[in-house]
Amino acid sequence: MATETRTLRIAMNGITGRMGYRQHLLRSILPIRDAGGLLLEDGSRVLIEPILVGRNEAKLRELAELHKVSEWSTDLDAVIADPSVDVVFDASMTSLRAETLRKAMRSGKHVFTEKPTAETLDEAIELARIGRETGVTAGVVHDKLYLPGLVKLRRLVDEGFFGRILSIRGEFGYWVFEGDVQPAQRPSWNYRKEDGGGMTTDMFCHWNYVLEGIIGKVKSVNALTATHIPTRWDEAGQPYTATADDASYGIFELETPGGDAVVGQINSSWAVRVYRDELVEFQVDGTHGSAVAGLTKCVAQHRAHTPKPVWNPDLPVTESFRSQWQEVPANQDLDNGFKLQWEEFLRDVLAGREHRYGLLSAARGVQLAELGLQSNAERRTIEIPEIVL
Incomplete structure (x- = not known):
């Protein structure tokens, strides 16, 4: 039938x-x-x-x-x-x-x-x-939680690879052309606060779920924002004043499900030139090991394989630090996130x-962005209250 x-x-x-x-x-x-x-x-x-x-x-x-x-x-x-x-x-x-x-x-x-x-x-x-x-x-x-790099990073957390997690550090962004000589890669409304633009508004809602999904709850935020490029050119080739922030530098206090305190730091900028393997990278450091994850790749270094560098500013560095890390295998086929x-x-x-x-998770992201902007305005660390529906 x-x-x-x-x-x-x-x-x-x-x-x-x-x-x-x-x-x-x-x-x-x-x-x-x-x-x-x-x-x-x-x-x-x-x-x-x-x-x-x-x-x-x-x-x-x-x-x-x-x-x-x-x-x-x-x-x-x-x-x-x-x-x-x-x-x-x-x-x-x-x-x-x-x-x-x-x-x-x-x-x-x-x-x-x-x-x-x-x-x-x-x-x-x-x-x-x-x-x-x-x-x-x-x-x-x-x-971003479905990207191969972060899937691997989360697996390391679940398997206890890091021991006690100490910190997570993120670097995100690239150079968005002003639009006068070369066309901008992002729409002009992104740089107008009155149209809902701004790096903090755009990206802190991402960072909230990334930090929650990898480490744990975000307990406080201290952010500094900047409008590094004050004038940009729109889709019609006309100059306009950028009224929104194009970079945001955040420090976050996190708490793991087990109650451990973790320090988070994420730099986000549309006015930075890339010197890293991917456009976004996160490094997690713990007592037993560290890992660096991008969109697709994740590398790790266990405590037993950690070298012992010696600081000597009088001699050139001969160690290849990147080669001392081991790539984390996918162990599964991962489709588009x-x-x-x-x-x-x-x-x-x-x-x-x-x-x-x-939508509650999304509200926490909006909350983090809102408090990040408040932190910048007031130049202080702000505790993040629990949202109760």
Whole structure:
């Protein structure tokens, strides 16, 4: 007897943007669709049907034709109200996101969203409350925890490789061209505070879930922000004043699940030239060993294999410090991080359960960004209170 095949219809808002198109449509949803849908534990498949949503009709039509997507719309409200739509995904501007998520959840739609979920902590908490009240499955993109490098790093933590963890240090960023001579690699709104831009707002919500996912709860923050490049050029080639920070330097107090205190430090900058193996790297140091992880690679050095350098400024260094580290094997095939989380989220939707990275986690990210900016303004360390819904 033939069984009816279920189809999940996913409205993808902001799909013409860089992240929405490249990571979520091109590298996640379309591969799932083209593979015959989502493979479930019982061996059955659920088909995936994207609906492209945005404000530029010409771009939407072009993408729909290019990727053989049958539906697209510039009317977000109508798509949200459509009873046949199961999931609303949002990758639009931060300033528009809270209202989109609010409408979608109150219409009974499951939501999956980029970060930050809102411009203020109050809004982010409100969204988490709406998610709980409506009972929908809500997921927030925590892509970095699905990257091969951080998967390996987390495995080392779980296996007790580090002993007592002492610190985690992160370096992130690259040079974003001003836009006058060479085109900028990021949209101009990223550098306008009034449009929701800013390094702290953008990246501290990432660092919160990375620190939580690798080490433990963030207990305090001390941040210093900067606008290193005061004038940039927009997409039309016109100069504008950068009103948002393009770099943020943070120190965090963390607590492991076992109660150990850990020091965190992350430098984030769009005004730095890269001298490291990857665009983001995290180093964890512990009493028994250390490891450095990027997007894909992770290397480690155990206590038993740690050399004993001697400081002598009068002689050139002859040791090859990098060669003294051992690469951590993947031990499994790891797909695109965005795609992996999409698959996990959609399985949670089908099972009617909460997604492990939900709107409360996102609210903590918004909280860290907000308190980071407050720390910078007041030049002090700020304790992070528990969010209670």
